[in-house]
Amino acid sequence: MxxxxxxxxxxxxxxxxxxxEAGPRTTDRIPPPPSDVWELPHGTAWVYYGEGNGGLTRPVLMADGFSVGPSDLDLTWELLEYGPYPLLSEIRRQGRDVVLIGYEERSASILHNAETVMAAVTKAIERREGDHPLTVGGFSMGGLVSRYALAKMETEGLEHQAQLYFSYDSPHNGAxxxxxxxxxxxxxxxxxxxxxxxxxxxxxxxxxxxxxAHWEDEPGTSERRLEFLRALEEVGDWPQEPRRVAIANGPADGTxxxxxxxxxxxxxxxxxxxxxxxxxxxxxxxxxxxxxxxxxxxxxxxxxxxxxxxxxxxxxxxxxxxxxxxxxxxxxxxxxxxxxxxxxxxxxxPAVSAIAAREPATHDDLYTPLSDEELEKTPFHAVKLSSRNDTHALITEELAGWLLEQLP
Structure with a gap:
């Protein structure tokens, strides 16, 4: 025919x-209803209080990654909770609160969706009981969104009270x-x-x-990426006040x-x-x-x-x-x-991108094992690489367990 x-x-x-994108959903399990829902500029946050908490007490803010259309926080919950390691349950079991941040449009500019994260940080400070510092970060693109959001808040003299910034397999040097x-x-x-x-x-x-942008084009760096990198530079590239940690779903040994x-x-x-x-x-x-x-x-x-x-x-x-x-x-x-x-x-x-160690420009850049000296020279105070090549942003006990140890 x-x-x-x-x-x-x-x-x-x-x-x-x-x-x-990650997905589709692979389980019929429904996330529990959130303790609170925040309507934010260009997005929404689902808030889950930690075990024993009657309100927001020890907030851990997590920004969503890249796809098309509005964030599917049901799927976000599934990926973070119902995979190899139940990260959200473990955070809450420790008496920390989970704040899942989603966007109206995941394919919108990182700079645009950073406004959602900035608003969530401000609301977390307003709603928090006590003065426990915030943890702010994200998975995949969410690590870049939160990176820019915190750096911009510092540049503008806005308090974020984040003691820890984390990125989980985020493409700092490009995807x-x-x-x-x-x-x-x-x-x-x-x-x-x-x-x-x-x-x-x-x-x-x-x-x-x-x-x-067209099938006949020569591959290159998009002007939009160059504009984004300039915008990062204008806010100091990285948030300076919090401790910075990064996780990579690939190994350091060049395999x-x-x-x-x-x-x-x-x-x-x-x-x-x-x-x-x-x-x-x-x-x-x-x-x-x-x-x-x-x-x-x-x-x-x-x-x-x-x-x-x-x-x-x-x-x-x-x-x-x-x-x-x-x-x-x-x-x-x-x-x-x-x-x-x-x-x-x-x-x-690439693992070298997730920890901002090298540009992924050549075979040697990608496959040469990362030395201890290189790992110490990244923009992060600590990094954790997987012992193997995992699915992007997969929540494993090896990586997520390390992240839990970093939380304030």
Whole structure:
């Protein structure tokens, strides 16, 4: 069966959106009702008092990460509580209060969503009983949102009373979405723009180490990212008053995740997509990273030069190739979008980025083991790296247990 472009566009519109994010929800367990709900500028916070607390007493503020649309705090709770380690229960068991901060639009600028975190910090100080210092941080992009929020408050002379700032697998030196995935997103934009719009969103362009806005573009640093880095510099780059700690979901010893460079990750098999092949990132010059064909257009090639073999680098991983493949394979077979998916994941936040140790610019930057001297020279007072490559922002006992030990 052959279909035309209009039928393909309708099929893609009717299919689940292709969104690179954690999830979907994997349990029917419902989070407990919050002790309080704060309506904030551009967002909301769910507040859970610690065990034995009748009000906000020892606040731990946690900012949400990147996706599209409003924060799903049900999913945030699930990821932090119902995975390998019940972080939220452990925080509350210690008599500390959990404040989960979400945004009206997760793909909005980090600077925009920082206003939500700033408001949450101010409200926590107003609502707190006693004078126990705050902990403020976040997971993935949330670590950058809270970093900027606290630094801006200091620059403006606003009290945040945070004794600890933490980031959990946050891409301080940039995140990575394979150029092949970015190119495919933009290539199907005229059929369905959702995937392309996520890649080109304000937050995405601020986060990504290398970005393309169109499938034919040369990968580079987005002007939006440069503006974000300048905005950070204007507020001193880091909050100066709190102790700063960082966690990485990748190891310090240079061990990669096993993904080989320059090999097929997504291969088109259905009639509508035969000819498409998305590859992991190679290191060479003028190397093929993608062949693109959807419906009737001829097959196009995407090539890159001078990029490192970053898909296999030590760090937190994302099932980016798998998310795309699952979305395409969920469509009715007769529409011809079936693909094979030999490689499902790729490095998303290199370990060297999560602790702001190096730019992820070369193979050596990514894979050379981090020395004790380098670890001591990061912008953080303490860092914790995983003993293995984990899923991005995965809450493990190894990492979360260490974070609990840092809380004031």
């Amino acid at each position: 052959s279909i035309n472009e209009e039928q393909a566009a309708e099929a893609l519109r009717d299919a689940p959106p292709i969104i690179l 990575w979405i394979p150029i092949a995935l970015q190119a495919f997103a933009h290539y199907i934009k005229k059929l369905n723009a959702d995937f392309s719009n996520q890649i080109n969103s304000d937050a995405s362009r601020e986060l990504l180490w290398r970005h393309i 990669g995740n096993g993904v080989e460079p320059g090999v097929a990750a997504v291969i088109g098999k259905g009639a509508s997509i035969t000819g498409t092949e998305l590859r992991t990132q190679p290191e060479g010059v003028d190397d093929l990273v993608a062949r693109l064909r959807v419906i009737t257009v001829p097959t196009r090639e995407v090539r890159t030069s001078g990029l490192p073999d970053i898909d296999g680098a030590p760090g937190g991983t994302l099932y980016g190739f798998g998310i795309l493949a699952d979305a395409l394979n969920s469509m009715p077979p007769l529409l011809g979008f079936k693909v094979e998916n030999p490689i499902r994941e790729h490095c998303f936040v």
